[in-house]
Amino acid sequence: YIEAVDAHDLDRDDLEASVAAHARTELTRAKDDLGNVKRELDRFGDSLGPLLGKAETQLARLAPAVERARQGLLAASNALDAVRESGLKADDLAARLAALGTELTKLNQGAGQHGVPQTLERAERVAREAESIRVEAERLPERAAEIDHRLVSLRTRAEALTTRAGQVDPVLSELRRRFTAACWQDLQHVPDQATENVRQAEQKLREARAARDEQRWPDATSLLSTVRALLNTTDESVSAAGDRLHRLNAVQKDPQQEIDRTRFAIRDAQRLAMSGRNTPDPRHARPLDDSVARLDRAIATLEGRHPDYWHFLTETEAVRQTVARVVSQIREERGGSH
Template sequence: MASTFIRKLFTGDSGDDPAAVAAYNAMTTAFLQSDQLITEIEGGVAAARAVDPTGQVTQQWVPLRERYSAATATYLQLQRPVPDAPYQPAPVYQECTRTLERVCDDMTRFRHRFSDALGRARAAQQLATEAAQKARIDANTAVAALDRTENLPYLQYPSVVAAVDVLAERVRTLDTVTGNADRREAAAAVTDATAAIHTALAAAPGRGAEAQNAVRSIATRISAVATRAEHIGPARSALLREFSAACSNDLVDNDRLAAAESTAADHELQAARGEITAGRPESALAHCTAAREHLRTADAAVDAVTDRLRTLREVRDNPAQVADKVRFRLRDAQQLAMQRDLVADWGSVLDAQVERIDRACAALDGVHPDYWTYMTDLEAIDRFITGIVDRLRGRG
C-alpha cells in the first residue's frame, strides 16, 4: 500500500507514460536552470542600465529577456495543477525544454560576453548603495545629536535651524535619485549637511561670548568713525580753498552720509544688545554684521574726502609726473605692437592716445585747473592702454 502511494507521488499513476514523466521532469530542470541564470544576470543588467540606459548591455538583454518571459509563460501553462493531474504527451514537454535550453545557452553567452560590464556595473551600484547607507547613518547620528540634552538650548539658533533644513532637503533628494552617480552625489551632499549640523552645534555654546565681543568691537569702531568724521569739515574746506569746486562736487554730502551711516550702525548695535539680553546671540551677530556694513560705508565717506585732498595736492605739486607714467606705458605698448608685428592692427589706436594725453594736459592751462578731471582722464587712458596690451599679448 505504501509503495503504491510513493510511486503515485513521484512518478504519477501507474498509467502515466514514463517518457512523459521524464520529459516533464527535464522541462522542470531546464526552467530552474533558466530561473537561476536570470537571477544571476538581471541584477547586473539593472545596474548597467542605470549607468547607460541605451548601452549595448540593455539593447542585447531586452529581446533575450522577452524570449525568457515567453518560454516561462509556456512552462507555466504546462505545469500540472495538482500531483494527480495527467501528463501531456512527451513531445509537448520536450519542445518547451528545448526552448528553455536555447534561452539558457543564450543567457550564458550573454553573461560571458558582458561579464566585465556587468561586474563594473554591480561594483558601481554597490558603491552607490554603500554611500547611501553611510549617508543615512550619518544623518541619523546628526538627528540623535539634536536630541541630546546639552544641545536642546541651541535648537532655535538660526545656524542650527538652517543646517537641519538643508539636511532634510538633501535626504529627500537622496530618497528620490536612482542613478549610481546621482546617488553618490546625493549621499555626499547628505554627509556634508550632517557635518554642518555638528559644526553648528559645536559652535553654538560660544555664540554668546562671540556676540559680546562683537558688540564691544562695534561700539569702539563707532566712536572711532565719529572721531575721524571730524576731519571731513576741515578737509572739505581745504578742497574748496585750494582747488576748483569741480574737484570735489561729488563729495558735498559725505559728511551727512558718514553721520547717517554711523547712526544706522548705532541702531544695529542697540538691537544686537537687545538680542543678547533675550538670549539670541546669533541674531545679535546678524545685527553686528549689518552694523559693520554701515561702518564700512561711513569710513569710505570719510576717506573719500581726506584722500581726495591728499591726492589733488600730489597732482598739483607735480602734474607732469602723472602724464609721464601714462606716456611711458603708451611707449611700451607701441614697442610691443612692433615686436608682435601688429602695428597695422593697433598702431593708429595707440597713436590716438597721444592726442588724448595732450588734451588732458592742455586742460590744466585754465585759470582754475581741474586736477581731478585731469587725473581721472589720465587714469582712463592708462586703463585703455592696459587693455590693448593684454590683447596684444593674448594674440602673440
C-alpha cells in the same frame, strides 16, 4: 520536446522511416526553440546583472547609513545639551534638530515601506544635517565670543568714524576755496551721508546687542554684517575727501609728474607692441595712438587761470587703464612670453 517524444515510440525496431523523419523534424524544431529560449533567458539575466549588482550595493550600504544617521542625531542632541548646560541657548539649532524627527521616523519604518534608494538618500541627508547641527552647536561658545568681540570693535570703529566724519567739512572748505567746483561737487554729500550712515550703524549695533543678549545668534550675526557694510561705506567716502585734496595738491604743485607717469606707460606699451615686429598690429596701435591724443587734450586743460585738475587726473587715469588693457591683450596673444 516532451510532446514529440510522447507522440512517437522511438525505441521500436520496426519504426517506419517516414515516422522517424517526422519525429526528427519535430525534435529539431523543439531543440531550436529551446536554444532560442535559452538565449532570451541569458539576455534577460545579463540585463538583470547590473540592476542586481546596484541593488546589492545599496542594500550593503543601507544598514550602515541608517546607523550613521542615528548616531549623528544622537551626537547632535548631546552637543545641544552640552551647550544648554553652559548657559547658552540654541533655539534655531534645536528647531533644525526637531525637524529631523519626521525623517528618523521614516528611517525606522524601513526600506520595505519607503524603498531602498529613498531610504538610503534619506539616511545620508539626515547624517549630513545632524553633523552640521553638531558642529554649529559645538562652535556656539566660540561664536558667542566672536560676536562679543565684534560688538566692541565695531562700536569703537563707529566712534572713530564719527570723529573722522567731523573733519570732512574743513577738507571740503579748503577744496571749495582753492579748486573749481568740478573738483569737489561730487563730495558735497559726504558729511551728511557719513553722519546718516554712522547713525544707522549705531542703531543696528543696539539691535545686535539686544539680539546677542537674547541669544538670537543668527540675527546678531546678520546685524553686525550690516553694521560693518555701513561703516565700510562711510570709511571709503570719508577717506575719499582727504584723498581728493591730497591728489589735487600734488597735481597742482607738479602736474608734470602725472604727465610723465602716463607718458611712460604709453611708451612702454608702444615698445611692447613693436617687439618682434616691423609695424605694430592696428588693434594695438590704434588705442595707443588715441591714448597719446587723449593725454595731450588733458594737458591742454591745465592752461588758464582755474584748471580742472580733477578732470585732468581722471583723464590720465583712464589713459593708463586703456594702455594696461592693450598690454594685457598683447601678452595674452603672445602666450605670456613678454
